[in-house]
Structures are given as structure tokens and as C-alpha cells.
Amino acid sequence: MVGAAVVAAIGSVTLAFLATSYPVTSVDQVQPAGLRVVSATMVAAGATMATVGGVAAINGSLNGASARTYADVAVKTFLVPLGLAALLIAPTALGGATDADPTLPALLAGVIALPFDLLALAAFPPGEGTHLLSFTALVAATAGALSRALAVAPLPEMLTGERRQRVGRALDRARFWLGYVAVGAAVAVSAALAELVVEQAVLANVLGPAYGPLAAVTNAVALRLVGVAVLLGSLAVWTVGGLLGRAVRTDAGDVAAAVGPFLGGVAVVGLAALAHGVVLEPALGAVAASLPGEFGTAFDRQSALLVETLGSVAVTLALAAGLVGLTAGVAVAVSAAVQGGLLDDRVTGPALAAVGLFVAGGFGPGAGLAPGVVLAGLVGSFLVWDAGEYGVTLAREVGRASSRSTFAHLGGTLAAGAVAAGLTWVVRDLAIGASLGTVPTLRAAFVAVLVGIVLLVAALR
Numbered sequence: 001m002v003g004a005a006v007v008a009a010i011g012s013v014t015l016a017f018l019a020t021s022y023p024v025t026s027v028d029q030v031q032p033a034g035l036r037v038v039s040a041t042m043v044a045a046g047a048t049m050a051t052v053g054g055v056a057a058i059n060g061s062l063n064g065a066s067a068r069t070y071a072d073v074a075v076k077t078f079l080v081p082l083g084l085a086a087l088l089i090a091p092t093a094l095g096g097a098t099d100a101d102p103t104l105p106a107l108l109a110g111v112i113a114l115p116f117d118l119l120a121l122a123a124f125p126p127g128e129g130t131h132l133l134s135f136t137a138l139v140a141a142t143a144g145a146l147s148r149a150l151a152v153a154p155l156p157e158m159l160t161g162e163r164r165q166r167v168g169r170a171l172d173r174a175r176f177w178l179g180y181v182a183v184g185a186a187v188a189v190s191a192a193l194a195e196l197v198v199e200q201a202v203l204a205n206v207l208g209p210a211y212g213p214l215a216a217v218t219n220a221v222a223l224r225l226v227g228v229a230v231l232l233g234s235l236a237v238w239t240v241g242g243l244l245g246r247a248v249r250t251d252a253g254d255v256a257a258a259v260g261p262f263l264g265g266v267a268v269v270g271l272a273a274l275a276h277g278v279v280l281e282p283a284l285g286a287v288a289a290s291l292p293g294e295f296g297t298a299f300d301r302q303s304a305l306l307v308e309t310l311g312s313v314a315v316t317l318a319l320a321a322g323l324v325g326l327t328a329g330v331a332v333a334v335s336a337a338v339q340g341g342l343l344d345d346r347v348t349g350p351a352l353a354a355v356g357l358f359v360a361g362g363f364g365p366g367a368g369l370a371p372g373v374v375l376a377g378l379v380g381s382f383l384v385w386d387a388g389e390y391g392v393t394l395a396r397e398v399g400r401a402s403s404r405s406t407f408a409h410l411g412g413t414l415a416a417g418a419v420a421a422g423l424t425w426v427v428r429d430l431a432i433g434a435s436l437g438t439v440p441t442l443r444a445a446f447v448a449v450l451v452g453i454v455l456l457v458a459a460l461r
Contacts, residue, residue, distance in 0.1 A: 042359060050357045077265045122224060125218070132218050142227045150171050153237055269317060
């Protein structure tokens with residue numbers, strides 16, 4: 001819901017400004033029109049940020065710990081629709097579309113067949129020449145899975161005495177070398193990508209005498225079948241051993257807390273599957289209708305082709321994953337800002353609201369906002385920031401009796417901001433149409449205002 005609200009708030013403003021800014025009558029108007037759209041988008045983003053910070057400041061629910069918790073929950077919820085959307089799209093992306101607008105059963109059939117197709121590709125490489133890419137990928141996956149299987153397998157626990165210690169040391173050495181093999185094979189995969197763009201004749205000339213043995217090894221079906229068998233067995237041991245170990249060490253309350261976010265992701269998937277036929281077409285049509293001229297026509301054509309190729313279910317699920325991912329991204333960004341010291345952990349809500357107001361005010365001129373609104377936003381950002389930090393700090397040190405001191409401090413901040421805004425207005429009136437030597441006065445005044453804002457912030461600190 002948070003991601004959908006953010007997209008609705010910012011996207012509606014962006015589409016509205018796109019519709020009024022384009023098409024342009026000359027090439028010279030392209031850059032100003034684009035700047036206007038970008039500025040309006042940033043104003044909407046800043047206003048949305050300020051709203052979130054203001055709501056959080058009222059109930060005091062946003063701080064470093066809650067931001068980390070929400071980010072963790074949002075990321076786990078995001079993984080479920082993202083993973084399923086990738087699985088639904090992967091068969092079409094790898095093998096091409098078979099039906100127009102495939103249904104959910106057809107997409108699920110492709111998902112079920114995908115592992116078998118990948119295993120068949122790993123065991124029986126098609127065509128002649130080298131197959132280094134699939135071979136190194138198989139080696140990396142097999143070595144990594146076998147290392148993890150040995151880590152969770154209870155082999156030492158089944159023995160006693162000296163044999164238990166000896167087997168444990170042997171398993172540790174095996175896992176150590178398997179890790180090196182997995183990393184080396186993974187690095188080789190990046191080099192083997194050259195097979196996708198370089199012809200076999202060129203590879204034969206470059207590799208020389210090594211080409212024949214390399215082709216023989218990478219095409220050895222018996223060797224590949226052994227690798228596939230070890231991979232499947234290792235994955236089975238890893239999965240069963242990991243689940244049993246986690247079940248033994250975890251109580252019911254921890255399981256519910258760990259599974260809850262993923263169940264939320266399942267709910268998102270179910271909602272997307274139920275609503276895809278009702279929501280997707282009107283949403284895409286509304287976006288196409290909001291875009292100006294040829295932009296709307298091109299979007300309508302490309303979106304229809306995408307839905308016909310991937311299926312409306314897969315597209316809706318991908319969009320839902322994007323909305324949840326946006327929520328997760330916002331939560332992670334706020335958490336990272338708190339961890340990095342950009343937002344004060346004590347007053348995260350007011351600080352976020354102040355940043356949002358400052359961003360909205362800073363980009364306001366490009367979006368066509370009146371100078372008074374811009375200056376009010378800038379002064380308001382400092383007022384909110386100062387009120388949050390100074391008020392909370394003083395209340396913790398003195399108590400609720402500090403309200404008179406807080407209002408006096410805010411009065412000084414408001415007076416300083418009003419004076420700065422008035423001076424900026426005067427400079428603006430003098431700068432319009434004038435020049436200062438070879439530098440336009442408006443540009444020099446803008447730099448002076450920025451320097452003044454920085455000095456004002458330093459003084460308030």
C-alpha cells in the first residue's frame with residue numbers, strides 16, 4: 001500500500017506535467033520542458049517525504065530501530081512476488097512466447113518445466129564446439145551446493161571418539177577446497193560469456209591446440225551427468241538438513257515472526273492473481289491517455305505487446321513486485337540514512353519532514369511555483385528541523401516545562417528565516433533582467449542565496 005500511494009502521488013504529478021509540457025513546438029523547448037517535468041517530480045517526491053515524516057513525527061513511531069525492522073520485513077515481503085514474477089517470465093524470456101497472453105496455468109506449467117529444461121541443458125549440451133559457459137556454471141553450482149550439504153550433514157555426530165574428530169577435520173578441508181572451486185568456477189563463468197558473442201571458429205584460432213581437449217571435456221555427457229547427480233543430491237541434503245536444524249533450534253514464536261513477512265508476499269501474489277484482469281488494462285490505459293501525443297501511442301503499443309508476450313498475470317505480478325520493492329527501497333533508504341548519521345535517530349520523523357520540505361522548495365522554481373511558496377518551503381524546512389531536534393533534546397533534559405524555551409527558540413528561528421526570505425525576495429527583484437559584468441546577476445544572486453542558506457544552517461546549529 002505504501003508503494004502504491006507513493007507511485008500514485010508522484011506518478012500523477014509527473015504524468016500531468018508531461019501532458020502539459022509536451023509536445024513542444026521547437027527543439028529549443030525540449031530542455032526547459034524536461035527540466036520542468038523533473039522539477040515537478042522532485043517537488044512531489046519532497047512533499048510525499050514531508051508528509052511521511054510529519055505523520056511519523058506525530059506518533060513518534062519512526063526511529064533507527066523501527067526503520068531497520070520495517071526494512072527487514074519489507075525486503076522479505078518483496079522477495080516472494082519478485083521471485084515468482086521472475087519464474088513466470090523466465091520460460092518466455094529463455095524459450096520465446098508460445099501462446100498469446102498466456103494464462104496462469106500455462107505460465108505455471110512453464111515454471112514447472114524450467115528446472116527440468118535447465119538440468120537437460122546442463123547434462124546434454126546442444127550443438128558442437130565448446131560449452132564452457134554451461135560447464136563452468138554446473139561446476140560452480142555443484143561445488144557450492146556440495147559445500148553447504150557437507151556443512152549441514154550430521155556425519156561427525158554419527159561417530160564417536162577419534163573417528164569423529166578425524167571425519168570432522170576431513171569435512172572441513174573438503175569444504176575449504178570446494179569453496180575455492182566454486183569461486184574459481186564462478187569467475188570462469190564471466191569469462192565464458194564470450195561464447196555468446198564469439199564464433200567457434202574464432203575461439204579455435206585463439207585457443208589453438210587447447211580447443212580440442214576443451215571441447216571434449218565440456219561436451220562430456222558422462223562427466224556432466226555426474227555433476228548433475230551430485231548437485232541434486234547436495235541440494236536435497238542441504239534443504240532437509242537446514243530445515244531440520246532450524247526446526248530444532250527455533251521455537252514456534254520465532255518461526256511465526258520469520259515466516260510472517262513471506263506470508264505477506266504470498267498475499268500480494270494472490271491479490272495480483274485475482275485482480276490482474278480488472279486492474280491491469282485500465283491502469284495501462286490511464287497511463288497511455290495521460291501521456292502526450294506519440295508518447296501515449298508508443299506506450300499503448302509497447303505495453304500491449306508486453307502483455308501479449310508475457311501474459312497479464314506475469315505483468316501484473318511484476319508491477320506488484322515493483323510496488324512492494326519501492327516500499328522496501330524507501331525503508332532501506334531511511335534505515336541507511338539513520339545508520340549513516342544523515343538523519344538523527346532521536347528525531348527521525350521531523351528530520352525526514354524537513355528534508356522533504358527543503359527538496360520541494362529547492363525544486364519549486366523549476367516547477368513554476370510562486371517565489372513566496374518556495375521561500376515558505378525553505379524556511380519551513382529549517383523550522384521543522386529545528387523544532388524537532390531542539391524541542392526533543394530540551395524536553396529530555398528539562399522535561400515538559402521546556403515548552404516556553406522551545407517556542408522562544410522557534411520564534412528566533414522563524415524571525416531569522418523571515419529576514420533571509422525577505423532579503424532573497426529583494427535580491428530577486430533587483431536581479432531580474434540585470435547583469436553583473438559578464439555574469440548574469442540572477443545567477444550570482446542564486447549562488448549568494450545558497451551560501452546564505454548554508455551560513456544560516458551553521459548558525460542555527
